[in-house]
Each structure stands twice: as structure tokens, then as C-alpha cells.
Amino acid sequence: MLTERERERYSRQILLFGEEGQERLKQAKVFIAGAGGLGCPIALYLAVAGVGEIRLVDRDVVDRTNLNRQVLHWEKDLGIPKVRSAEEKLWEVNPDVRIEALEATINEANVHDLAAGADLIVDAMDNFPTRYLLNREAIRSGVPLIHGAIRGFDGQVTTIVPGRTACLECIFPEAPPAEVFPVVGTTPGFIGLIQANEAIKYITGSGDLLAGRLLLWDGLAAKLETFAVERRSGCPACSREVCQ
Template sequence: MAGRHRDLSDRDRERYLRQIPLVGEEGQENLLNASICIAGAGGLGCPAALYLAAAGVGHIRIVDDDVVSMSNLNRQVLYGEADIAKSKAGIAAEKIRSLDPGIQVEPRDVTLTEETVFPVTEGMDIVVDALDNYPARYLLNAVAQERGIPLVHAAVSGYFGQLLTVLPGRSACLQCAVPNPPAGNPPPVLGVTAGILGCMQAGEALRILLGDEPLAKDALVVWDGKTGSWEKIRVRRDPGCSACGRGKNNG
């Protein structure tokens, strides 16, 4: 949790007037006092950060080592042409702060490695995997397991996307669900596909913070933007998994 406990103020009661009937005052306070790390400030991370901030999550850490480029702009909706060549983490934090100066936003312009992934997840209640490659996703998944932090994974390609929510010790992890990563170059992505999945990640994080069962626990929830359908592919914990099972100390 982010430092001192924050109680609902009159300003909060007004700001979240249309949300408190759904989540309750206690739920809203849980959001205000929660800390979420968003790993990756790209097509998934931008909408996830926007909606988590709008919902009133009090502390958001945004991790990305990249700078904004022109070809990001079809899907990375926190950036514009004036931001090109600037740090994604820095610009994303600036934009989120401008939406709500009351929340603590912390940019981390770092590459996820075995050394950095531990400090980056320190003190977090939830980690959002909005990364774009499996080696970094597996690193984050392994550390989330080790620290016992819930992880909300999503990935996209073209018109399609997948969502998986990992509750350490209670559900299948990313390595159980996708033991062999797909190969190939960065895929084309329709901006709305990333938007839909990034919003779903924010929704899963909110469900966890509000004490509801995640939609994508023990299931890859797959979005098919060609047919407009969601489907669940059931996933089980792999007892020999190298991240959450017997294999975790053998690697």
C-alpha cells in the first residue's frame, strides 16, 4: 500500500459519485490506497493506466524503457506527435497526473531484467503485464509468484487478444498457460484490440482490489475481434511448472 492510509474526502465522494454505488465507500477506499505496477506503457499499458487512474487507484507505477515513436501512435493513446523521442514512462506519468493530480504516479524508465524486476515490483499490490515480449513477461510472472503478488497478463495480435489473471498459489501462472512462446516479429495490432484488452486488464485489477473473483483466473480469456466473441480456454496449474511448480528451483 502507498504510505499513509487515505480516507475518502469530500472531493473523492464527488469525483467517484457514479462509482461508489457500485463499489461502496470501503471499496473506493481500497482503490485509493492501492499500488499497481503497470509493466509496459504501450498499447495495453496506456488504456490500463488511464482506466485504473480514472477509477481512483491511488498509486500507479509505470515501467517502460522505450521512447515514443511515430509508429506507436495508432494504439498507444497517451501519446501524440509532440511526444516523439520522449520517455514513454515519463510522458505517461505526466498525462495521468494531469487527469488526476490527487494520485501518486511514479515513472520508472528501466529495462526489465533479473536485476531490475525485483525493485520494480517492490511494495505493489498488483502487477499488470502489459509487455510486448515473453522473456520479460516470464521474468515478471516469476517475480510475482515469488512475491505473492497477483498478476494480470494480456497480449494482442491483429484483431485478437488474450487475458489471464494469476493469483499466486491459487491459480495457474503464465508459464503454465503459455509454456512455449510464439515466435516471430512484432505483430500488427489494431489499436482497438489493445484498447479492449488493456481495459480488461484494468477491470481484472479492480476486481481483485474489490475482493471479486477475477474473470480470467485459470482461463485464457480470448477476444476474437473478427467475430466479436469472447471465449475461455481452461488452464490448469502444471505441477512441474518452472515458475510456480516443482521446477521452480531447478532453473
């Protein structure tokens, strides 16, 4: 049940999707993989929207090079684990939301436990090997995965619904080369908010998800495009032959 304080806090959202939708947000548990450029805006906007439990996982500490884009981390946080820095700000912005901050490297051995009980997995990582682990865990668990990635002024988002849409390995069968990529802070802000919006839509049952569609953002041209993506026969992650 929503408290009177929550009804007041979320009154503008309740006008959109009613108290039932807000209650769904309150009962939801979201696993956000990464507390960096994408993870910060995702976590911030899910917290202020009233998502009841946010599990935030990252292994890194705050570095000065992060501060042009990772908006939950400030100069005073240098050297502090990112999940602790983020947890402090999220608790201050909405003390009614539970934040589970885990300082860990996501790997094959722990990804199942990290995702356990989540209604939704949000990919806020900066490398494809970990994204592939999240993708396969989403398929195993039957939990949707909201993928986002950025580079420079460009970004992409898609929502993967296991058994229904193309998975991440259908869309990107090979990982791009690892690199220290350039990025302007507005790009993860923009892409992260689209991911947060997808999460809110999924939880409340509002609108149309980016399911079976890949959204591409060209920040230099200020252009958004979406492309249909389809399941790939023989995909090592989600094909029927593999999943049987």
C-alpha cells in the first residue's frame, strides 16, 4: 500500500498510470549492472520514480576521469567505491527506496545470484563480455534485459524479452574490440534516461517497449532512428536448439 507521503511524492505519476501502476513500481526489484555513466542516471531516475528496490552492482572506485559524465559521483567521492557513492545520493533523493549496493565484479560464477529475485535486469556496463553474461542470465531466468551502450556522441538501446525478441547475441554476434572510448557526458545521460523510461514502462505496463527494435542515437546530428531486429537461427544464447 502507498503511504500518504508516497501519494503526494508521486502524484504527477499517479495521474499517468494510477495508484496501481505506482504500487507496481514500489513492489519492483531492479538489478542495475554498473554504477558509471549509464548506471548513474538510470539509478537516479528509477529511485525518484519510486522503484521499491534497486540492486546496484559495480567493482570500481570513483576516479576523477569519471566526473564528466557519472553524475552521482562528485569530487569528494574520489577513491570511494562507486556503489557506495551512488547509494548515498540515492538514499538522500528518496529515503523510501531500498538500495542494495554490492561492490563486485560480475562474472559467470556470481551473475545468477546477483540477478536473483529481480523483475528486470538493466545493462549499464561498458564491455560486451559482461553484457553477454547478463544476456544469458536474462534468458535463463526469463527476466527482461534493457541494454544500453554509448560511445562519443552516439548510443543505442533495446529491450530484450526472453523467448519473444532477439537477444543481445542475436543482434551483436561478436563483441567489438575493447577500448578506452571517448564520451561526452550528455550521451550516457540521454541513453540512460531512455533505459530508465523502458524500465518504468515495463513495470507499469505503459506504452510500447523497444522490444524487437534497436534505437540508435546520433548526438552530433541530433537524430534518433529505430531498426527492427529479429531472432537469429542458431544463436548460441537463445536459439531453441540451445535452450531445449
